[in-house]
Amino acid sequence: MNKTIELRTVAVTRYITPLREGGSLPALAEADDDFKYVLKFRGAGHGVKALIAELLGGEIARTLGLRVPELVFATLDEAFGRSEGDEEIQDLLKFSQGLNLALHFLSGAITYDPVVTEIDAELASKIVWLDAFTTNIDRTFKNTNMLMWHKELWLIDHGATFYFHHSWDNWEKHALSPFSLIKSHVLLPQASKLAEVDEKLKALLPDEKLREIVNLIPEDWLHWDDVDLNPEEIKEVYFQFLSRRKAHSQTFIKEAEDVRKLLL
Structure with missing residues (x-):
């Protein structure tokens, strides 16, 4: 019998660097569990629909026995990113306050x-x-x-x-x-x-x-x-x-x- 699917929720504590891939501007970030994540932002181009696609696609893949990095809900505080110098990224962070999605970072992959x-x-x-x-x-x-x-x-x-x-x-x-x-x-x-x-x-x-x-x-x-x-x-x-x-x-x-x- 398949186990019930549960996603953890983490709070993002540190923005490390943008991962400039396509138009979505994901970022490498650290959370309050001391792990690093690839953070997907609700304020990016396709908004929450891209997060929904990431969530459904990733968890369907996992259910099929395929390897997918752990997905977590990731909260972004309103004060987060105020020190960011890049205006584009600062806007992205501002419009992404609240609940986002992140994938466990596979270091060295x-x-x-x-x-x-x-x-x-x-x-x-x-x-x-x-x-x-x-x-x-x-x-x-x-x-x-x-x-x-x-x-x-x-x-x-x-x-x-x-x-x-x-x-x-x-x-x-x-x-x-x-x-x-x-x-x-x-x-x-x-x-x-x-x-x-x-x-x-x-x-x-x-x-x-x-x-x-x-x-x-x-x-x-x-x-x-x-x-x-x-x-x-x-x-x-x-x-x-x-x-x-x-x-x-x-x-x-x-x-x-x-x-x-x-x-x-």
Whole structure:
């Protein structure tokens, strides 16, 4: 039986350095538990939706048995960052007061390089299945979002999953659609066991587990101006999206397998 998912909450005590990756400006920071974290800010470009994507994508991956750094809720005090000299970062910190999200920092980890490290077919298939399921547009040769740490592969940065929520239109259609952007996935050439891992992975994600993961989303992140839904209704959409997509997994598996045939 799967353990109940619980996330710790830490308070950020020290801003160490920005990690200038893309437009989100995550940062390396230290918290009151004396650990270092990669901090994702609610005040960054895509706001709380990127944090929700990070939370759902990361915890779904973990539930599937894939390695993901520990995720924690991270609070930012209003006084935090006043001494920051960079005005852009100062604004980011100001607009990120309150509850944010952070990933445990894997000190000494190196970026996964497909030329250097070969991933076996089953693991590659599980990761491709995950990313097609969650519609992750950002695990490409250009930006693998995977790290090698202690000779093991770790998945990071799921903030680009669930891209339907940036427009919130036709989520039902998105739930049942193939994922054409899987063609750019860095591990697709090795993912020869998609059909074999499908039932195994779906069995790890019964609806009760999907609802548990969705219920991790703090209500504080669910007060949106661009949709006429309350926090519970927004959670229900995320749950229905995942449940329906899981039930129709053959749609995104077939897309991935068809693209693989063209690549090989």
